Amino acid sequence: MRNFRNFRGFIVLFVVALPALGADTPQPADSLKTNSEAETHWSLKPIAHLQPPKISNRKWKARNSVDNFVLTKLAESKLSPSPETSRRVLIRRLYSDLIGLPPTPAEVTAFEQDKSPDAYEKLVERLLASPRYGERWAQHWLDAVRFAESHGFEMNQPRTNAWRYRDYVIAALNSDKPYNRFVLEQFAGDVLGEDAATGFLVAGPWDQVKSPDPVLTAGQRADELHDMVSTTGSAFLGLTVGCARCHNHKFDPIPQTDYYAIKACLAGVQHGDRKLNTADLAVREREANQAKGKLRNLESQLAAFEPLAHTGRLLSFEPEPSFASKTLRLLKPGKRVSYPEGTSRGERDDPGDLEHLPTATKAFLAFSNAMNADVFAYQPGVDGRFHVWLSWGCGSQANATDARFILDRDGDLSSTDDQTELARVNQQRFADATGEASDKKLWSGFYDAGAWQLAGSNKILLRGGSIDAVVTAGSLVLSEEPPGETLALHRGSGGGDLAADAENESDHNHDPVSRGSGYFMRGQVNARRNVERFAAINAKYLRFTISRTTDAEPCIDELEVYTAESKPTNLALASAGTKSLASSVFPNSDIHKLEHLNDGKYGNSRSWISNERGKGWVQLEFPREVAINRVVWGRDREQQFTDRLATEYRIEVATNTNEWHLVASSQDRVPYSGGRTSAPEFSVIGLAPADAAAAKALLKERSDLEQQIKKLTDYPMAYAGVLTNQPDPVYRLQRGDPMQKREIIEPAALSAISLPFKAADNPGRSPAVAADATNPTEDQLRRLALANWITSPSNPLPARVMVNRIWQHHFGEGIVSTPSDFGKKGARPSHPELLDWLASEFMKPSVRASSLESSAEPWSIKHIHRLIVLSAAYRQSSAARPECTKVDAGSRLIWRYPPQRLEAEPLRDSILAISGKLDLEGAGGPGFSPFEPNDNYVRVYSAKKQFGPPEFRRMVYMSKVRMQQDSTFGAFDCPDGGQIAPKRMRSVTPLQALNLLNSDFLLQQADFFAERLRKDAGEKIDAQIRFAFELCYGRPPDTEELKASRTLVSKDGLPMLCRALFNSNEFIFVE
Amino acid sequence: MNRDRDPYLANAGRWLLNRRDFLRFGGTGLGAVALTALLAEQGLLAADKSPIQPQWSPENPSAPRTPHFPAKAKNVLVIFCSGALSHLDVWDYKPELIKRDGQALPESSKLVTFQGENGALAKPLWEFKPRGKSGKMISDMLPHLADLADDLCFIHSMTANSNTHGPAENQMSTGFTLEGFPSAGAWVSYALGTENQNLPAFIAIPDPRGVPQVGPNHWNSGFLPAAFQGTAFNTDNPIPNLRPPTRISDSADLASRDFLKFLNDKHLAQHPGDSQLSARISSYELAAKMQLSAAEVTDFSSESATTLELYGTNDSNPLKGRFAKNCLLARRLVERGVRFVQLFNGAYAMGEGAGNWDGHKTLKKQYDIHAPILDQPCAALITDLKQRGLLDSTLVAFVTEFGRMPTFQKDATGRDHNPHGFTVWITGAGVKRGFSYGATDDLGYKAVDNVATIYDLHATILHLLGLDHERLTFYHNGTERRLTDVHGEVLKEVLA
DSSP, X not given: XXXXXXXXXXXXXXXHHGGXXXXXXXXXXXXXXXXXXXXXXXXXXXXXXXXXXXXXXSSSOOOSHHHHHHHHHHHHTTOOOOOBOOHHHHHHHHHHHHTSSOOOHHHHHHHHHOOSTTHHHHHHXXXXXXXXXXXXHHHHHHHHTTOOSBOOTTTOOBOTTTXXXXXXXXXXXXXXXXXXXXXXXXXXXXXHTOGGGGGGTTOSOOOOOOOSOHXXXXXXXHHHHHHHHHHHIIIIIOOOGGGXXXXXXSSSSOOHHHHHHHHXXXXXXXXXXXXOOOTTHHHHHHHHHHHHHHHHHHHHHHHTTSOBOOOSOEEEEOSOSOTTOSSEEESSOOEEEEOOSSSSTTSXXXXXXXXXXXXXXXXXXXXXXXXXXXXXXXXXXOOEEEEEEEOOEEEETTBOSSEEEEEESSSOTTOOTTEEEEEEEOTTSOTTSOSOOBEEEEEOOOEEEEEEEEOTTOEEEEEOOSSSOBEEEOOEEEEEOOTTOOOOOOOSSOBOTTHHHHHHHHHHOOOGGGOOTTOOOBOOOOSSOEEEEEEEEEEEEEEEEXXXXXXXXXXXSEEEEEESSSSOOBTTOGGGTOEEEESOOOTTOSSBOGGGTTSSOOSGGGBEEOSBTTBEEEEEEEEEEEEEEEEEEESOTTSSOOSSOEEEEEEEEESSTTOEEEEEEGGGBOOOOTTOSOOOXXXXXTOOHHHHHHHHHHHHHHHHHHHHHHHHHOOOEESSOEEOSSOOOOEEEGGGOTTSEEEEOOOOOOTTSOOOOOSSOOTTOOHHHHHHOXXXXXXXXXXXXXXXXXXXXXXXXXXXXXXXXXXHHHHSSOSSSSTTOOSTTSOOOSSHHHHHHHHHHHHSOOSOSSTTOOOOOTTOHHHHHHHHHTSTTTTBOOOOOHHHHTTOTTOTTOXXXXXXXXXXXXXXXXXXXXXXXXXXXXXXXXXXXXXXOOOOSSXXXXXXXXXXXXXXXXXXXXXXOSSOOOTTTTTTTOOOSSSOOSSOOOOOOHHHHHHHHHOHHHHHHHHHHHHHHHHHHOSOHHHHHHHHHHHHHSSOOOHHHHHHHHHHHHHHOHHHHHHHHHHSHHHHEEO | OGGGGOTTSOHHHHHHOHHHHHHHHHTTHHHHHHHHHHHHHHHHHTTOOOOOOOOOOTTSTTSOOOOSSOOSOSEEEEEEETTOOOGGGTTOOOHHHHHTTTSOOTTOTTOEETTXXXXXXOOOSSOEEEETTTTEEEETTSHHHHTTGGGOEEEEEEEOSOSSHHHHHHHHXXXXXSSSOOOHXXXXXXXXXXXXXXXXXXXXXXXXXXXXXXXXXXXXXTTSOGGGSOEEOOSSSOOTTSSOOTTSOHHHHHHHHHHHHHHHHHHHHHSTTOHHHXXXXXXXXXXXXXXXXXXXXXXXXXXXXXXXXXXXXXXXXXXHHHXXXXXXXXXXXXXXXXXXXXXEEOOSTTOTTTSSSOOSSBHHHHHHHHHHHHHHHHHHHHHHHHHTTGGGTEEEEEEESOEEOSEEETTSBSOOEETTOEEEEEEETTBOSSEXXXXXXXXXXXXEESOEEHHHHHHHHHHHTTOOTTTOOEEETTEEEOTTXXXXXXXXXXXX
């Protein structure tokens, strides 16, 4: 029976191999045709449960069943195995393989001297239990799943939360997590309490550059999912499923529909960070929601102190240009003085604060010898009731303390009986009479001169004081009093001819809700949050029209409209029945939609953007006519973005759409200036002292609450995919072209392997699946079903693929040399029976690998390690034997242990370990970067020249940047993260030599190594040399080496010896 | 043959046979190469498209290798204008576009390109004039290059698969819009190795302003062995780690390396028959030679004043001067037998539009900065290659990732991305001179006549190097990968 099976296997193998064999080979095509089972590709057949073949070789002692398979194959080729290698070589080999670090000289000696029969078993157990094991083997997995920590493509920005997936893989390996569970979690970690595990799905490259072009957008999404589908196929199934994107697979039984069925399983996954489901998440979310409720409450209290939006005329007069101007006249020669650079009060870039405005003007005019003289005249030429706001240049001791502003009614300066004093001010001080006079030239801020009835003929004169001092003219602002109001409430020091009524009112009118027009200029708009308060007005419609932005199309993340009630509610919400309309919407965007305008959710990813540069409008229709008095809007409440901010806008309301009333606009705000470091969101200017104090208290409370919310909502994030509950339908795409949709494809797995496709009722499911997934979403069900299908015990692929990967990283080449392709174009196994035996041991262990193995669990990766490294095959010498190299130069039949050059990571780690600088405490967490910091839009990665302790962690923690390699070790065949790299080349190039000889990193480590030798081996050169050899090679130098080293060290110093040792073949090759 | 007994190798592996092959063919390498050539020719006769993988070994990856069939070109120089140089404003003369300046592009009302809506058609921003004997119409934007019209072979009907810089740059340099595929230079190094063992086979010369959009992916080896990756350096930034820092004296450096050789030789003696060990030893010897050669190639003291002036290396515009030095470096590399040289004009590090040809908003203003930097030095490079006879064995390709729209963008005076039609030119070994191939429509919007793809361009470049693009493959993840994926036709009409 066994012979028959072998015979059949031979036939299949022979036929597949045919193309390379040449014309003179007989063709057994007929026998294939008559044998239907042989048509099933070997890797898709069920795993054979074989007894290891019997062997007899008296000279070579088999250690476990692995050896029986190996020896049988060797015998078939008339090859003999090699003897066991020395203990020194064996311990270096095992350390390098399992933990990627060299043994210390003491560890080598201890092992060489350990005479107990299980000395090697103990060593194996110790290394498998070491946390260093997971760090070494995680890299192999990360290569196979194209893990990197930047997005790739044009911008190649870093993924700061991707490291959690790396930590997850390291921990899974260290704890010997059953492989089937490991697979399940990578598809459905969100259901299974391992959020970071789904980092697998989105570990590939992602193009961040988006465009309104719908063809491009569809193509980008198709590429994202293609990356997930094809990596799923190659990583777990060893099948090139990705080949079926455009047509049926040309070689393997994967129809195009299978590709789209798997795509449908993953269609709910988007690139991005996700909240980690930590133990305290629910509590934190609840507390955050409570705090947010309090905050809303607080904000409506605070709203009462917000200045009213001013919709009347607002006229501003700069003191220059004053020549040939009708509205401004120089009466006496003056000097233009600019405000000095700086952000202190009154300086040019003063951003303002709670109690004063930002500097809103550039310069003032200064007049000397101005005693009692009229030096400057403003003639606004307006009729109506206006509030008058004066300003001047202050800060200087030379300024007058009693400059006067005079209202001249007839505009004829020669007649004086029509003149009224508007204000008498101390120009050494700010408008609020604070500040110390020195030699500064500052802006005073606005002085409230009260409300006046003005006529076109009126002039406002600036007149010198009673002593000879400098008088200064600053900007003048007139704000129109609201029509029909007799009340001009102001709390400035000015008077005004309309003030008489107000005097009586002001005392008992402390209710800030009725704060009048005394405050005229509101703070500048800010990206986060703006409040527009106005007198209550009935509205059925509200329109927000934007006519200018900081840049690009305007964005509003949420538009709120509050009812004029004691407990205001947000009437704008769609959930309250309000409908929205817009001039245009940014096309093809999932995150910028009109419905996001009033969905109650903040932030850029729930926002509206117009499709018109610099403009656009939105309109709300309320379910009924309601009195409203406040609108709140922002560009991004989450404060990630400050672009696309509306800087010029109007807000109008209507009860029918023919008649709109302006209620607020940007015209009374301080002009937007992006350069200001900060702008006050709120101001108490114009409030009575008691109100100001109350407002300040509320502000303090608000800031505390915000802090609290920030802390509560600063959730740990993982780059593990953003998951949508209901995935979009997936269509088969003709030729893979996203513009050529065909039929809808339902989620499923590969049709060639007929297994149940179910999320829950799969007999192979882990109990946790049922327990955790109490209420799974459609997206979760699909991913679970796919993962359950993959890990079904009847699926022959995952176990074969994984044991082959393990074998490959021990021997340098897998039993199947194409580790992620077990299809027809992939390689045939060199030891098919051994592969199946290992796969079977993996799923259902039947033997104990070692007396020290407690009990082998199903799907234990460490069980397979034990079987391999405890075999006699693994312990062989690596010496080349001419009679064997002639037959099998690649050592594929394992007649020796194939020597290997260290890969980049163990090479760098070993150098650090030997120099004494390796930081093993820095295990886990965000990676370190080998590049200089940079935050360009298109990220620039330039190599660091200086290295310190942060860079002395193991290389697996070096943040993996796509396309850009580490400047020293990248050349050692590091994959670039663009495509999967299940197998690395081991090339030899002159650039590798230059990097190891001359790089800053290497030479610095050579210095550290020398330092360590002096410290640990004492002053004697010979002792230093001996210790150096022991650290690098695990052996002392021979006489010749000692002599040559002595010459080098005495002439050129110890670091030159260290540099040479780090470059030497004996150090870099694992024997 | 021995390989018959390795049935567990992938089909690809039979030809790829790393170390094994090196050992087997070590003594009879020429025989193997001859066999490959023979097979290739037979294959061509029989229209056999089975792969012919290069007989390379990891121990000496850059050893020169014979092409599939006799080659016209020995090496390649690619001049890459990053950011998408507007074909309409310099190479692709469209009288109809001039006539219809200010009118709407037909059926454009719903057209949304990369940055959004488009405005009206806009005529070229520089005047076109007939050049040389051929009378080729070229604009005044690049006058020095225009003077070379009779030497150039224009492909006016180029199309790209993406209208985004990243994927499109990827495609022009690697054939694929996705990440992680090997650059054309890596393919060529893999196929042919290099004549000059003292310099890398594949060298990329980044612009003095920085690297282009997708940076090192232009010279990436992807899934090909790292040995075939391009080495990036220019006159501002030499090969990294070429020399030890000055604090290490020359004598100490030498003593340390001699000692290393002593250790390695001794170790090799104890491990006979392991070629990996000897290969690493020779890589250190190669490195030492490279130190000398790389220093020599960037030392311009042997260049005449006339040559320096021709390139403009001392131009008062420092950016132009530095780019001119890179051009001169490119010639010196070609002269020394470097197999594949990539010369970049334009970079992204300076922010949008400021450092490259991406003229979205104010194209004229931007190109007035970039054109003088490119023009004279680049023209000098072609002239210099020609007068030294190097154009006889070198293929030069002047490329960019895609074209620009015949319209201005809405509310702007620049042009949006256009992958549907653009111009590249080639010159040198095996290429017709003063020739134009293919055409865009009357407005220069879409390629309509002899539509060419980037695959076609790559197939043509490989063909000129004596390589059949369908048979130059490398096994990766289930497929015999090619530079041209499953596409590409050699543009036979451009061949001399």
